[in-house]
Amino acid sequence: MTMDYSGCDMTRPIDPDVRLLAALADPARLEILRELAGSSEVCACDLTDCCSLSQPTVSHHLKVLREAGAVVSERRGTNIYYRVSPALIERLGVIARGLVPGGLVPVADLTGRRPAVSAANN
């Protein structure tokens, strides 16, 4: 694997959470991800016309998503099939839980159910 760190700050080693969020924080990449979520597997060739972007640009975005751990890829013949990473949702959940106010707090929020919140601190 041997990550490429050229042109990297090196003063701090790049928070993986920030890297993941940055990977999602682009309209093209978020659209690609949603396309991937729509059908469990999508060929890269079908993603090329997804955001009206050139093939190299889509390839670049896929690389960013892959290196951030947001998608996984598998080559079959000439084609490469992309899938949403099985770990993605859980990682987002961990990040979100880390932002729940009041230090450590139940968790149920993420499901939409309210945990009768926050008679906690102040």
Add this chain to the structure above:
Amino acid sequence: MTMDYSGCDMTRPIDPDVRLLAALADPARLEILRELAGSSEVCACDLTDCCSLSQPTVSHHLKVLREAGAVVSERRGTNIYYRVSPALIERLGVIARGLVPGGLVPVADLTGRRPAVSAANN
């Protein structure tokens, strides 16, 4: 309020999800948010020395977080107190659920429990 759209693409009106993710996708802002989550309310003056950044820079980051809907602020006297937006966690949950592979799928993933997944499509 009258948002400032100068220097904005205007070809597409900025996906709020992308805007929120972009707000979180910065080491300083994520650290600020986690600081805010730690105690239910933090004065801006206490955030200045949080990331070893200048006061104008922190102020800028707080503005980005505010306009993305990630934090809310309240002025009391000379001080301005920031809190994690009550809607933040739910919005992240909605975004995450939209990325669950297999179209629409239970939801429980976000809590950490596995939903006995995906005898779904292919």
Add this chain to the structure above:
DNA sequence: TCCTTTCATCGATCGCCATCAATATAGAGC
């Protein structure tokens, strides 16, 4: 009214990133 404190805005700089056309690489088939 001044002064001080707290925060926001301005203006400038610099680096990174999204994008593309062109080119390279990889695999399948002949």
Add this chain to the structure above:
DNA sequence: GCTCTATATTGATGGCGATCGATGAAAGGA
């Protein structure tokens, strides 16, 4: 070997954003 298709990489460009110092604006106290 060659050729075609599918992806990746290269190199260049343009724009946006993170950062800072300096300045402005708001609130409270003398």
